[in-house]
Amino acid sequence: MALFILKRLGNMALIMVLVSLAIFLLLELTPGSVATKVLGPYSSEEQRQIWLETHGYLEPLWVRYFNWLSNFVQGEFGDSIRFKVPVAEVLWPRLWNTVVLGFWTFAIIIPVSLVLGVLAGMREGALLDRSISVTSIITTSVPEFASAVFFSALFVFGLKWLPGTSTMNEGFDPLQLVLPVLVLVVYDFGYVTRMTRASMAEVMTTQYIRTAVLKGLPYRRVILKHALRNALIAPFTIVMLQINWLLSGVIVVEFAFAYKGFGALLLEAALNQDIYVIEACAMVAVFVAAATQTLADIGYTYLNPRIRFS
Amino acid sequence: MSDISKSIQPAPSVALGLLKALKSFALLRESWVGMIGVGLVAFWLLVALLAPLVAPFEPNAQLQPMAKPGTAFAAGGSFWLGTDQLGRDVLSRIIWGSRTVLVYAPLATFCAYVVGIVMGLAAGYYRGWIDEVLSFVANAILSFPVLVLYVLVISTIGPSGLNIVIAITFASAPGIMRIVRGLVLDLRNRDYVAAAQTRGEPGWYIMLIEILPNARGPLIVDACLRLGYVVITIGVLGFLGLGLPPPDPDWGGMINFSRPFVQIMPHMVIFPCIAISSLVLGFNLLADGLREISLRD
Amino acid sequence: MKIDTRTPLLEIKNLGISYYTRAGEIPAVKDFSLTLRPGESVGLVGESGCGKSTVAMGIMQYLGRNGGIVGGQIKFKGRDLATLGGGELRDLRGGEISMIYQEPMAALNPSLTVATQLMEVPLVHEGVSTEEARERSLRMLADVHIPDPERVMASYPHQLSGGQQQRVVISMALLSNPSLLLLDEPTTALDVTVEAGIVGLIAEISRKFGTAQLYISHNLGLILDTCDRVCVMYSGEVVEEGTVHDVFSQPRHPYTRGLFDCIPLPTADKNARPLIPIRGQLPLPHRRPRGCNFGPRCDHFREGACDAGAVRMEAVHEDGIGQRVRCVRWRDIRFTERNGGEAIRERAEAGDIVLHVDEMQKYYPVDDRSLKALLTGRTRRWVKANESLNFRARHSETVAIVGESGCGKSTFAKVLMGLENCTGGKIRFHGQDIGQVAVQDRTAEQLSAVQMVFQNPNDTLNPSLTVGQQIGRVVRKFGVERDSRKVRERVLRLLDIVKLPRDFIHRRPRQLSGGQKQRVGIARAFAGNPALVVADEPVSALDVSVQAAVTELLMDIQREHGTTLLFISHDLSVVRYLADRIVVMYLGQIMERGHTRDVFDPPYHPYTEALLSAVPIADPNVDKREIILDGTLPSAVDPPRGCPFHTRCPRKLGKICENERPPQHQAGSDHVIACHIPLEELRRVDPVIQLRPPPDDVKMPSPVA
Secondary structure (H helix, E strand, C coil), X not given: CHHHHXXXXXXXXXXXXXXXXXXXXXXXXXXXHHHHHXXXXXXXXXXXXXXXXXXXXXXXXXXXXXXXXXHHHCCCCCECCCCCCEHHHHHHHHHHHHHHHHHHHHHHHHHHHHHXXXXXXXXXXXXXXXXXXXXXXXXXXXXXXXXXHXXXXXXXXXCCCCCCCCCCCCCCCHHHHHHHHHHHHHHHHHHHHHHHHHHHHHHHCXXXXXXXXXXXXXXXXXXXXXXXHXXXXXXXXXXXXXXXXXXXXXXXXXXXXXXXXXXXHHHHHHXXXXXXXXXXXXXXXXXXXXXXXXXXXXXXXXXXXXXXXX | CHHHHHHCCCCCHHXXXXXXXXXXXXXXXXXXXXXXXXXXXXXXXXXXXXXXXXXXXXCCCCCCCCCCCCEXXXXXXXXXXXXXXXXXXXXXXXXXXXXXXXXXXXXXXXXXXXXXXXXXXXXXXXXXXXXXXXXXXXXXXXXXXXXXXXXXXXXXXXXXXXXXXXXXXXHHHHHHHHHHHHHHHHHCCCHHHHHXXXXXCCHHHHHHHHHHXXXXXXXXXXXXXXXXXXXXXXXXXXHCCCCCCCCCCCHHHHHHHHHHHCCCXXXXXXXXXXXXXXXXXXXXXXXXXXXXXXXXX | CCXXXXXXXXXXXXXXXXXXXXXXXEEEEEEEEEEXXXXXXXXXXXXXXXXXXXXXXXXXXXXXXXXXXXXXXXXXXXXXXXXXXXXXXXHHECCCEEEECCCHHHHXXXXXXXXXXXXXXXXXXXXXXXXXXXXXXXXXXXHCCCCCHHHHHCCCHHHCCHHHHHHHHHHHHHCCXXXXXXXXXXXXXXCHHHHHHHHHHHHHHHHHHCCEEEEEECCHHHHHHXXXXXXXXXXXXXXXXXXXXXXXXXXXXXXXXXXXXXXXXXXXXXXXCCCCCCCCCCCCHHHCCCCCCCHHHCCCCCCCCCCCCCCCCEECCCCCCCCEECCCCCCCCCCCCXXXXXXXXXXXXXXXXXXXXXXXXXXXXXECCCHHHHHHCCCEEEEEEEEEEEEEEECCCEEEEECCCCCCHHHHHHHHHCCCCCCEEEEEECCEECCXXXXXXXXXXXXXXXXXXXXXXHHHCCCCCCXXXXXXXXHHHCCCCCCHHHHHXXXXXXXXXXXXXXXXXXXXXXXXXXXXXXXXXXXXXXXXXXXXXXXXXXXXXXXXXXXXXXHHHHHHHHHHHCCEEEEEXXXXXHHHHHCXXXXXXXXXXXXXXXXXXXXXXXXXXXXXXXXXXXXXXXXXXXXXXXXXXXXXXXXXXXXXXXCCXXXXXXXXXXXXXXXXXXXXXXXXXXXXEECCCCHXXXXXXXXXXXXXXXXXXXXXXXXXX
């Protein structure tokens, strides 16, 4: 088991190296374009040349990559062109805002989807199952930007219950968090529900559930003790992988509601060619995603005695 | 002998194919969920095909700014769904926009499948270092949150139809590869594959004739789901301003363009939202119906 | 066995069970009646799909959402089960009626320990304390002869061997001291020597606890060994019932009789007593014929009588008790000596040696990635799948390779086919060494010369291609014919040879039954005129009545073409029936090899002896010495040193067996036994199987009605 964890961590480190190389090559392959982005399109050729020299951009590619990587590991991401401050100063507060958004999203999605999924999977094909399944197909079919529009039309302009933007300009306002969380939850709970349902439905058809029923166990015990233990192994992985999805979802939602989070930062940086912010955001996003994937793998192995004791 | 062999002529394959298509359609008819999906997809396909006939106006003509739905146009006709801030008819733009999405989404999905299937077949059938390298690259790409990847790639190579197809292929092929690889790992142990190997069939024959056709069930279901997802992706890219360059109509781009006016003129945004949601729903319901059928057999 | 004749424990009257599908109502069981007294064992025997398991589920009132009881009554201890409420039903299930399942691995919850799964039975049913539950579970594990119950209690199911898992399931069933045990093919998933142990245990249980048993099986031999009475089912109905003695020595229904003619008995061989297959196949449940379900396959079918209407069970004896049969013509039918068995074949003459296997080895490396292995530096270990195999096969001869799962018989086939390369030694085929030649390096000639028939009918054909395409590809590939018209003719001829209708050329595998698929597989193997065909358990996945037909077909084609047949099997009865020579393998090594008659008579290798004893025989006139092996098959990773069989051998001599490779005794011409026990001593043992002279009143196999 310890060896397995080490292997997973090694694999993750390797992936991070590959990803960093890809990001580096994508954005910094030609030093000239970096100088143009940093100094702006109206800078002179001379200015760019000086900038390249002072920032070590005339070194060979691989030297630049290792310098870049070592700076990165130490948390030095360079300066934001747009905000004129070190990237870290913008990045961490923005990331924190997204963590808050993500926390509430998951706090709702996990219980709702697991309960609905288990209920639907318990009796496959029953009316409850069909209603839950169809509902979840419908909600996953509405893209986040569309549901943002629909909910705004209803709750902001129609019922006038909620604020239409989530800029949090006058301090943290929980009401402003409602719509972004709602949009994320509505789009994603269906997927987790369906996965849970599939897992539960599969477990319910296994022979060991039949054994449990024919042992004369009460239905509650069959479900709680025999079915859930096995049926929730797969959804655990699915839920962990939703963190990866969330990092995509927040780009749309934060843009739609002008929420000052990590996703909006990445998008603004990309649209403005704010190169060091893009790099930092991408690296952080991949790190979070890869780390959760690794955790999911380890957790899956731990939860599954067939793998744990083999 | 000869009269018997004459009596068993190979049935014309076209007729057989048609018969099979009809049969699977008949099966699908038993799943009302699947039928709604078929209906929605068929509706948008027809709209896209007949766009020049059914669209009341030129999609890019600036006629009468900010008209509410149902407003009559002075030169004849009505703006059934209103116009946008430049005075372009929303209905016509939605109709022409369906062409954009129904060209790029299947094209991108198809490209992703070609790449993903080739990778998955090679990784699953040959195993060994080919598998290790391909799987590692796939895992690296999949560890990107998908929209981060799109934003990164499109903002670097620039927004255009071709680039969107490239980006979607790049981001989706690893997922398809994983599915194909899993199916191949299962199918390669079948006895008919061993039979083909023991008569000395080359690798490509075994992969394409003995393995791939038998993986088609799950792949068709996945392709439907993925089509829906690609439609969303194209919409999202348009919404974020990374989609097709204006002025040609594109649903996500319409929403992005008119968003500042959503409070006073919600129709400019809501109708494209409904259009995209219904198309995605169509693909998802179709996939669900197909899955139900494949589970039955 | 003590039969209590007072009140019946279980009384089933005219039970009907149906499943509801898209195609409508499908009757799975019709007009089923059975009375079971306390302590009695009744066997329910029939082929797959005959409804025998459905009866058990009906008794348990567990038919799923699409199944239901549509008629009749099930009474248990006088109570009608249909009237029970939820709580009463739970008390009944696992309390008074327990069940034992076919696949113990699937029947146990993979993520709960054995302790949890055992203890909850007394905890739920009797509300005892945890300590008490634990105490009882441990005692029960000891009762089912599980060594080290404490360790097993703490284990998860996947950490136990198949035999141990089944013992856990049995102890789970017995923990509440039920009065009825339903056994649904409890040994089908197990190896034959493990099966023998479980069968022994089940018999012991009924003696010790007096539990009544309903034993469901497709294996007539097992029923004979375990039951007092038997019901033979066909297509949803009981066709015959009676005491085991009556039914086995005087079967009245043509189907029962046909079943006996389909099974190879280890007392007969292919030339003296060919199998007589039942023609046709089981009717689909929604396309059953009018009248007698067996009618279309019956040699005694009489129009107007057999298809007139529903057939009732009739008592054979005047007093109305005992044997009963569902046949309108049972009084008229006289089964002849060999019912249709006209073909007494000539023994084929074996020719020159075509296949030499010399000191052949196949090792697989396994990388042990555990921390301990890394620290000790022993990361590379070897699975010794085949170790020093030596044998020969001659032209037009059938050589059987016999052994339980994991003995390396399929690995050998893979190496022979070129799917794997051997690690050492030689496999010479017509003088050329092909052991190291991978399949892609073989010449077209080498490829076409060696072909294979596979085990699993659902796996052997590509579901996406038609039968014609698949056979035609082989014909073309091996250059038998190139012109497409001629290829087609050749394919049609091959279909004739395997006795399939010609229009099957356009069918897809989905439209064929299991036996038909195996026939296509045989046609495909013979399409390139091979000199050697490897058949890897070609009939073990088929129903008994279909097995016989496919086995006969394979042998006919082989004789006609003069092909050498390597027949891989776990079933000694089949092997005895069709093989000229036998190779017995255990854990990758050959224990004994020789002509069939030599292997089945002393001197035996102790493993062969145990294997022979373990095979259930459906013949009441056979006496068998009982030898039950302890323990389980050791892992092929680092197999035992010395003789691989020493860990389970009942005749183990001592240290010598553990440390030294056994010598090869030449027990006769071409008869080799690898054992430390001196040959003279091995010669002194009695035969395992002996025919008892039939008593005068019953003449087997010629019952007179």
